[in-house]
Amino acid sequence: MSEAQRIITPRGHQDGIILAKLDEVLSLARSHSQWYLQFGLACCAIEMMATAASRYDLDRFGAMPRATPRQADLIFVSGTVTLKMAEKIKVLWEQMPAPKYAIAMGSCAISGGPYSRHGYSVLKGVDLIIPVDVYVPGCPPRPEALLEGLVLLAEKVKKEKLLSQKFSKKRGGAEK
Amino acid sequence: MNPKKLYELLKKRFGEAVISVDVENSIPPKYVIQPDKVHEISEFLKNTGDLEYDQLMCLTGQDLGNELSVVLNLFSTKHYSSITLEAKVAREHPELDSVSDLYATANWHEREAYDMLGVVFKGHPNMKRILLPDDWEGYPLRKDYKPADAWHGMPISKELSHKHN
Ligand code: SF4
Numbered sequence: 001m002s003e004a005q006r007i008i009t010p011r012g013h014q015d016g017i018i019l020a021k022l023d024e025v026l027s028l029a030r031s032h033s034q035w036y037l038q039f040g041l042a043c044c045a046i047e048m049m050a051t052a053a054s055r056y057d058l059d060r061f062g063a064m065p066r067a068t069p070r071q072a073d074l075i076f077v078s079g080t081v082t083l084k085m086a087e088k089i090k091v092l093w094e095q096m097p098a099p100k101y102a103i104a105m106g107s108c109a110i111s112g113g114p115y116s117r118h119g120y121s122v123l124k125g126v127d128l129i130i131p132v133d134v135y136v137p138g139c140p141p142r143p144e145a146l147l148e149g150l151v152l153l154a155e156k157v158k159k160e161k162l163l164s165q166k167f168s169k170k171r172g173g174a175e176k
Numbered sequence: 177m178n179p180k181k182l183y184e185l186l187k188k189r190f191g192e193a194v195i196s197v198d199v200e201n202s203i204p205p206k207y208v209i210q211p212d213k214v215h216e217i218s219e220f221l222k223n224t225g226d227l228e229y230d231q232l233m234c235l236t237g238q239d240l241g242n243e244l245s246v247v248l249n250l251f252s253t254k255h256y257s258s259i260t261l262e263a264k265v266a267r268e269h270p271e272l273d274s275v276s277d278l279y280a281t282a283n284w285h286e287r288e289a290y291d292m293l294g295v296v297f298k299g300h301p302n303m304k305r306i307l308l309p310d311d312w313e314g315y316p317l318r319k320d321y322k323p324a325d326a327w328h329g330m331p332i333s334k335e336l337s338h339k340h341n
Binding site for chain 1: 307308309316321323327328330331332333
């Protein structure tokens, strides 16, 4: 039984009526439609572009590149985060509407990578300024690795119950 | 032009301002000159027939320890010849004339030398940092540079023990 079949129970589908929990349907839909903010920073960005291009075809997972944070659910931080750029990343992140996610791609975005010890102008990991959901290690990670990162994130999103937990006032949930 | 001949020509014209030429250890030949004559000598090299060094391939700063130096790599597209000029400036007072009015390339390269080593180019139209943030402190390619602990609240050199353990 597929994920969609498990969640959505057709009842009397001759009338086009289906019954399902809204939370699960929403999360299922969101996990298959993760629009990402284009954000290439260094060499890793080349691999991200390759992932998005025809050979690896990121679009088949429902991930579409967006050129503005306002339309993005997800940011791939792909590459070296310099301190000068870090402030801009923070602004972009804050401009993204919740629920939002971040994938740190490559050693640089995870920990400063080759610059972790002597890089005077490099932030030692983007998780110092924004919350990261999935870390994709490598220098650079291959496109397959980034795809796996996206699939892992989709798994996480699928399990979320936004309406009943995250955004409900009664249970004290706050937005991420 | 033969480097020795060029050296004599420069020496005749600029006298003391041309200090030495190194042909053996440097490819292309390196002319060490006084920093206050960089602009005049470049102008001469650029506009004199038979020389016509019309392109600045690169301009870099160096930290030599006791002093800083600025190196210009000139190329003549007409005569297919290249030379190097080097001007040494005092560490405490690193100033020399900008050549950005002669070579457009110099604009950004001089700003980089300023950004990394703090060499000030007089007459540059926009003498400010090019790579690092404007409010950065210190010049990172100087040998005695010590990075700060943080910039705008973001840690730089501090041991990030929670991450590296
Ligand atoms: S992790 Fe490696 S490939 Fe990626 S941006 Fe850093 S240095 Fe480049």
